[in-house]
Amino acid sequence: MIEGPYIAEAAALIGDPARANMLSALMDGRALTATELAHVAGVTPQTASGHLAKLKEANMLVVERQGRHRYFRLAGPEIAQAIEAISVVAQQGAPRHRPTGPRDEAMRFARTCYDHLAGQVAVAIVERFVELGYLVEGDDDFDVSDAGILALKDFGVEVESLRGQRRAFARRCLDWSERRAHIGGALGAAFLARCEAQGWLKTKAGSRSVLVTDAGRKGLSKSFGIGLPA
Amino acid sequence: MIEGPYIAEAAALIGDPARANMLSALMDGRALTATELAHVAGVTPQTASGHLAKLKEANMLVVERQGRHRYFRLAGPEIAQAIEAISVVAQQGAPRHRPTGPRDEAMRFARTCYDHLAGQVAVAIVERFVELGYLVEGDDDFDVSDAGILALKDFGVEVESLRGQRRAFARRCLDWSERRAHIGGALGAAFLARCEAQGWLKTKAGSRSVLVTDAGRKGLSKSFGIGLPA
DNA sequence: ATCATACTACGACCATAGCCGAAGTGTTGA
DNA sequence: TCAACACTTCGGCTATGGTCGTAGTATGAT
Known part of the structure; x- marks a missing residue:
């Protein structure tokens, strides 16, 4: 070799x-x-x-x-992709003792992954969007249905303008903590940006942890019917 | 962290x-x-x-x-995915001296990547299929057109039976030597298997290198109009 | 039985590379 | 001009871990 x-x-x-x-x-x-x-x-x-x-x-x-x-x-x-891929391997290669501190908890709940959202919150959003028929889960990426395009437009994300960029549109990104997929690519980045602009999420300086504001909890529940654990 | x-x-x-x-x-x-x-x-x-x-x-x-x-x-x-991802990083992180021996040449020309074809030959096939309108190149994977389904059926690959499997259907797999995409997933595996069955390709034991037979050269040229360098 | 093969366990050697202290360059601000 | 700060370079220390020789166990062939 x-x-x-x-x-x-x-x-x-x-x-x-x-x-x-x-x-x-x-x-x-x-x-x-x-x-x-x-x-x-x-x-x-x-x-x-x-x-x-x-x-x-x-x-x-x-x-x-x-x-x-x-x-x-x-x-x-x-x-970032290579490191994520290694994360996945590192995760499953570790049936041994693995203490989870409070900081770790926060990371598991919501964090950034390059420039999009990851963690429990990201996975909950994806699951709900699939349930609502907004997203269709493909092999390596997601597609957005017509209903999804409308819903996201209401929310403030113009889906069509995100296609055809050099970067992937809606990459299916494996979440190392949840072992489920969340949305990466241009759509993932745009969604996170819009959530921040709305005041739903706040990124903490010097950390990948993301804070979900009260407004964010309410908004996610009201707009999409997503309930987050306390 | x-x-x-x-x-x-x-x-x-x-x-x-x-x-x-x-x-x-x-x-x-x-x-x-x-x-x-x-x-x-x-x-x-x-x-x-x-x-x-x-x-x-x-x-x-x-x-x-x-x-x-x-x-x-x-x-x-x-x-395999993690190693591929690292390969991509290793590739672009290396503008320095990188001698290419004969074995390396063979690998660049045609090799297996997990269970599908990679290298110059794989890339040439993809490019021609896109040119013919058989394949549509997406962000993270390929889709097969109706014309492509017919052409592949002629060749001996039942495309429809490959969809909906647990594994990806037609992953867009980045080729580390060519820096272009080739076809992975179920379709990539099925295509390689069919080529072997036809006697177009031979995998060498103990090596990832793949040999293109004379019949393979002729077949690729006649069936799809793909010309390979000597 | 005897031998060969495939693989593993242990122990010793040694090179690689991570680490920091000390000392350097370059930039900002007083 | 001087001092503080951000960062880099150099040199020496040390430890981690990759390496192989020797020796061991299991499996299969003769």
Whole structure:
């Protein structure tokens, strides 16, 4: 086999705890400074600098200078996809002890996945939309029915303008905590953006956790009949 | 971040050259013995044994005993998907020197990817099918037109019977060597199987390389107007 | 029975690479 | 101009883990 070593190189790069933490922190698509990343990784700035240089060298990260700061972000959605795919494997490969702290709970409930919503809330939304006939679950992606197009238009998302972009329209993205699919792609991103604009969801700075506001709970219930656990 | 370490664990497992070689060799979905895997990895049997134990422990591989042999295979398509996703990242992260040996050439030309065809030949087929209007390229998968259904039926593949299976129907699978999509899923597998049955393609034992027979060249040209480079 | 084969367990060796302290460059602000 | 800050480079320490030799168990062939 010839490609093994190249795969190994990339996987080994992700396979260091400090770097994996950094990449995880960048999964929501935002850019963080080297110092922030050093913090989430739990290493000193000089160690972090080395890691970041390697990730950049491998084209997994891109960097923008801004004054004396250097902002790092994922080089593209393929990187996020690879990390998600590894997450899935890591999840099922672990029947052993796995403590779940409060922070973990929040992440399970609602979080960002690159630029769309993931977690219990995301899965609940998808399930309800399928139930209502708004979404049709395909093999690798979703399709939106005419009823779905109307409902989303009411909500403030223009579905048709999202098609035919370079990125996937409505990717079926496997949720690592729920082991069920949620919506990624252009539609997933647009939906999350609209929820934020409505004040239904708030993304916390420095974390992938997403807060569902009271207005959000009410809105999801009233508009779509989605009830969330307390 | 809470999931970083778990991701790192799984990625590190893939991130060793010997293990990556083994996993690559298993990408076509077949089962290989520990000795065969030691060979493709270029390590001694006792080293291979340790690696295989780790991969099994992590639920990436499953093992079947058969007499004094132990056959290892990928634990599921998620594993293959994760490795493919890493392949894509590894590919674009490498603008540096990358020698291509003859074996590499054969792999680039035609190989198996889990259980369907990949490489130049696979991409040429897809491009021609799209040109003929047989296939419609979606975001994450393909759809087959009525004309395509007829043409494939002529060729010996019953398209309709492949839909609605648990596995994806016609996954749009990114080809790491060509950087273009080829057909995966149930349709991809059925097409490869039919080509083998026709004597158009021959899979070599112990390798992912696929040989295109003279009959195959003629058939592809005559039936579909696909010309392959010498 | 005896031998060969397939695989595993243990132990020792050693290289890779992660880590931090110290010292450097470049940028901002006082 | 000086100091604080963000980040990088270098060098040395250390530990993790991949490697193989030796030795063991199970299975199959002669």
